[in-house]
Structures are given as C-alpha cells and as structure tokens.
Amino acid sequence: MIANKTILSLENLEVGYKVNKKELSILSNINLQLHQGELVCFMGPNGVGKSTLIRTICGAQKALSGSVIIDSENLNNLTANDLAQTISVVLTDKVSSGNMSVKDLVSLGRYPYVGWNIKFSSKDVEQIDRAIELTKIESLVSKKLYELSDGQLQKVMIARAVCQDTPIMILDEPTAHLDLNNRVEVINMLSDLAKSTNKAILMATHELDLALQSADRIWLAGANTPIIDGFPEDLVLNGKIDSVFELKGFDLKTGRLEKNLGTGKVQLAGEGHTYLWTKNALERHGYDVVEKAEIQIEIKEDVELRWHVKNKGEHIVNTLENLIKIIS
Numbered sequence: 001m002i003a004n005k006t007i008l009s010l011e012n013l014e015v016g017y018k019v020n021k022k023e024l025s026i027l028s029n030i031n032l033q034l035h036q037g038e039l040v041c042f043m044g045p046n047g048v049g050k051s052t053l054i055r056t057i058c059g060a061q062k063a064l065s066g067s068v069i070i071d072s073e074n075l076n077n078l079t080a081n082d083l084a085q086t087i088s089v090v091l092t093d094k095v096s097s098g099n100m101s102v103k104d105l106v107s108l109g110r111y112p113y114v115g116w117n118i119k120f121s122s123k124d125v126e127q128i129d130r131a132i133e134l135t136k137i138e139s140l141v142s143k144k145l146y147e148l149s150d151g152q153l154q155k156v157m158i159a160r161a162v163c164q165d166t167p168i169m170i171l172d173e174p175t176a177h178l179d180l181n182n183r184v185e186v187i188n189m190l191s192d193l194a195k196s197t198n199k200a201i202l203m204a205t206h207e208l209d210l211a212l213q214s215a216d217r218i219w220l221a222g223a224n225t226p227i228i229d230g231f232p233e234d235l236v237l238n239g240k241i242d243s244v245f246e247l248k249g250f251d252l253k254t255g256r257l258e259k260n261l262g263t264g265k266v267q268l269a270g271e272g273h274t275y276l277w278t279k280n281a282l283e284r285h286g287y288d289v290v291e292k293a294e295i296q297i298e299i300k301e302d303v304e305l306r307w308h309v310k311n312k313g314e315h316i317v318n319t320l321e322n323l324i325k326i327i328s
C-alpha cells in the first residue's frame with residue numbers, strides 16, 4: 001500500500017545558519033512532503049545538512065527562507081504545546097539529568113498532555129506502558145539513566161518519543177550506538193510503528209543497507225543539488241544513490257561489497273545457506289563461482305558438513321578455511 005495523506009510539507013525551504021550576521025545556506029530549494037504511515041530515511045554524506053534540516057523541521061532553529069507546513073498550518077504559528085503534540089523528536093544530544101529513572105524519562109513523553117497539576121490519566125499510564133513494551137525496554141525501567149549503555153539510552157529516548165504519541169516522529173541517527181541486532185530491531189520497530197499507527201516517521205541515517213530494505217522512501221541529499229525523494233529501489237536503479245555517495249567497493253546490483261574476482265574459476269554444487277556462505281568465502285578469496293570449471297567443489301551435508309574437492313586429486317575438508325588452502 002502506498003501512503004498518501006500529506007502531514008508535513010516543506011515549501012521552497014532554505015536551511016542554514018547566521019554567522020557574523022551573514023547567512024550561511026546549507027540546503028536550499030527543498031520541496032518535499034512526508035505522508036502518514038510511511039518511514040522515510042534521510043540520507044547523505046557527512047556534513048551535507050541532515051541535522052540542520054531536522055532541527056529546522058522540529059522548530060529548534062529558524063529557516064533562512066521558505067516554510068514548514070504541518071497539517072496545513074505554518075510551523076511558526078504553532079504554540080510550543082501544539083508542536084509537542086504533533087512532532088516527537090529524538091536528537092543526538094546527550095541527556096543531562098542522568099539521575100532520572102528510565103520510567104520517568106519515558107513518562108516525560110506525556111507532558112504535552114497533562115495539566116498544570118501534572119497528573120497522569122489512565123490513558124497516559126497506558127501510553128507509557130505501551131511505549132515501554134513496543135521498544136522492548138521492560139528490563140531497564142527501574143534503572144537510572146547514568147546506569148545505561150549508549151545503546152540502551154538510545155532505545156529509551158525512542159521510547160519517550162513513542163510515548164509522546166504524535167502523528168510525526170523525527171529521529172536523528174537513532175541507530176548510531178546500536179549493535180547489529182538492535183539496529184535491525186529499531187528500524188523494524190519504526191517501520192512497523194509507521195504502518196500500525198499511521199505515523200509519519202523521518203529518520204536521518206547512514207545505514208544504507210537497512211534503509212534500502214526497510215524505508216518506504218528515501219530523501220537523498222547531495223552537495224549542491226536539491227534533495228531527491230524516491231522509492232529506495234528507484235534511487236538504486238537510476239544511479240542517484242551511486243552518484244551521491246560515490247560508492248567505492250559496494251555493489252548496488254547485489255547490495256553487497258564488490259569483490260575482486262581475479263584468482264580463478266570454481267564450480268560449486270550445493271544449496272541453501274551453506275552454498276551462500278561457501279560462495280562468500282570463495283569470492284572473498286577472489287574465486288569466481290561459475291557453471292563449469294576445472295576446480296569442482298561439492299557440498300556434502302549428510303552426516304556432517306564437508307566439502308568434496310575434485311581437482312589435482314580428490315580431497316575432503318571440514319572447514320572453509322581448509323577448502324581455501326586446498327584449492328589455492
């Protein structure tokens with residue numbers, strides 16, 4: 001399903017800074033829309049202006065020109081409380097109140113909704129528990145912030161934003177401190193959240209592989225060109241990703257690292273993940289896996305995993321390390 005209702009519009013927007021009373025334009029000619037129910041990854045090389053645009057969209061810095069329109073209303077006309085009920089933000093800044101508990105920090109997400117007496121309603125309590133559950137941080141709730149690793153703190157900051165329950169969520173490099181499992185988990189969680197709650201989620205990221213697999217759209221910022229917006233796959237096929245990142249050693253046709261296959265050719269018989277990992281080891285050592293070659297390798301998986309090599313006599317080995325030694 002392709003999401004449609006526009007919730008955020010950037011119109012002729014120019015973002016940047018005022019340095020010594022002079023304007024320093026970082027990104028200009030920005031005309032983009034964010035739609036409900038979609039996860040958009042905002043990508044581009046270091047220093048191109050991703051954080052600058054994100055800070056402008058969430059009102060943390062002023063635009064140099066143009067407009068940010070949120071649900072038909074100009075950002076400049078929204079009160080701080082309206083904005084807090086519309087956009088939740090996870091930035092990369094460090095939290096200063098390390099003595100606060102995880103649960104208290106997540107609960108801060110409800111502050112735009114509570115009155116002067118700061119009394120949580122049953123809906124607030126429900127949202128706090130839901131955010132903790134969705135982000136899988138149950139085991140951390142009673143810890144103090146200073147007791148958390150950078151990765152755990154990152155998930156807690158995302159939980160606070162989820163708890164704020166806004167139609168737009170904006171995150172600046174939310175996977176920066178996470179290990180592989182947590183990176184995949186966080187991106188999948190954001191992608192599911194966009195679908196299940198119809199939120200529009202914009203995240204700046206450098207994770208090209210995960211963005212290509214999970215984003216509904218990519219906003220691609222390159223130096224001196226307007227930001228390009230498209231399906232991840234279209235941006236691969238039309239060469240835009242390649243031209244912005246000038247990828248070296250990453251094969252966009254397969255989504256994998258390019259290998260220098262100059263060592264020789266081998267024929268490989270086998271199937272499933274054993275075949276794929278064998279091919280990976282062979283290619284990493286410069287062997288091109290082809291249909292017919294003098295060196296023939298057969299994967300045997302009956303009693304135990306073995307590789308049967310037919311060339312220069314016959315050999316059976318039980319590790320890929322030994323396989324590479326035999327054929328070299």
Ligand SMILES: Nc1ncnc2c1ncn2[C@@H]1O[C@H](COP(=O)(O)OP(=O)(O)OP(=O)(O)O)[C@@H](O)[C@H]1O
Nearest residue numbers: 017019024026044045046047048049050051052053
């Ligand atoms: N307060 C500031 N005043 C002046 N220039 C700034 C300021 N903050 C950032 N810049 C400049 O703005 C440009 C864009 O920075 P920004 O942090 O937005 O890039 P980015 O795409 O988020 O980079 P990265 O991928 O490394 O996080 C950089 O050239 C940076 O030096």
